Amino acid sequence: MGNMVKLIVDGTELEVEEGTVLLDACLDHGIYIPHLCHLKGMEQPPASCRLCFVSIEGIAHPVPSCTLTVREGMVVQTDTNAVRGLQISALRLLLSVHDVDCAHCPANKKCALQKIAKFLHIGLKAKGLEIYLKEPRVVQDHPLIDYYPNRCVLCGRCIRVCRAQNGLPLMSFAKRGFDTVISFYGAASTLGCKTCFACLKICPVGAITLKTPNS
Numbered sequence: 718m719g720n721m722v723k724l725i726v727d728g729t730e731l732e733v734e735e736g737t738v739l740l741d742a743c744l745d746h747g748i749y750i751p752h753l754c755h756l757k758g759m760e761q762p763p764a765s766c767r768l769c770f771v772s773i774e775g776i777a778h779p780v781p782s783c784t785l786t787v788r789e790g791m792v793v794q795t796d797t798n799a800v801r802g803l804q805i806s807a808l809r810l811l812l813s814v815h816d817v818d819c820a821h822c823p824a825n826k827k828c829a830l831q832k833i834a835k836f837l838h839i840g841l842k843a844k845g846l847e848i849y850l851k852e853p854r855v856v857q858d859h860p861l862i863d864y865y866p867n868r869c870v871l872c873g874r875c876i877r878v879c880r881a882q883n884g885l886p887l888m889s890f891a892k893r894g895f896d897t898v899i900s901f902y903g904a905a906s907t908l909g910c911k912t913c914f915a916c917l918k919i920c921p922v923g924a925i926t927l928k929t930p931n932s
């Protein structure tokens with residue numbers, strides 16, 4: 718075990734191994750911070766979901782906790798108004814392009830988006846939100862897997878585990894802006910998928926599903 722550092726999170730002292738990502742340190746100690754794109758142990762966090770903000774003493778603006786490692790004497794607040802404001806904005810943005818139909822979704826009751834919405838006291842069908850959905854509703858190009866763009870939160874976790882598992886990712890982001898989706902490379906490169914399905918397992922929502930016989 719490496720050197721330990723002490724920090725204070727929401728008034729509680731934590732003792733954590735040096736080099737630990739702040740988000741992991743909090744989660745490991747039962748302090749929940751909303752997050753979608755972070756993957757423990759993976760280098761270069763994309764910090765793309767903009768949910769895991771915390772306030773740090775001495776730093777003017779909230780910072781994504783997945784981009785920091787713990788420091789001796791760090792004083793962290795996970796629940797300031799500024800933090801919650803940023804998290805709610807990020808969540809509303811995600812919900813504005815989300816097809817909320819939990820009853821028909823395989824992620825129902827284990828979905829990270831449901832958990833985050835509950836934690837932030839925001840209904841999944843947020844009031845006053847205009848919803849923009851993509852077409853097609855389901856992409857069925859892959860021989861084994863279906864992809865639901867309107868459930869995808871574009872966290873990129875699937876791409877990163879696919880790369881870790883297969884040496885190079887068999888999937889990537891495609892298109893830009895509002896139209897961004899996950900795209901699988903040609904069917905020839907999906908032979909390894911049969912014994913893998915790491916993307917399906919790591920997806921925090923229900924955007925990747927096993928093909929059903931009649932889907």
Ligand code: SF4
Binds near residue numbers: 817824841922
């Ligand atoms: S991904 Fe989550 S929030 Fe979206 S429909 Fe599925 S269970 Fe509901």
Ligand code: SF4
Binds near residue numbers: 869870
């Ligand atoms: S398919 Fe799932 S894991 Fe991949 S980017 Fe979308 S939400 Fe994230």
Ligand code: FES
Binds near residue numbers: 753754768769
């Ligand atoms: S988990 Fe930190 S920005 Fe997504």
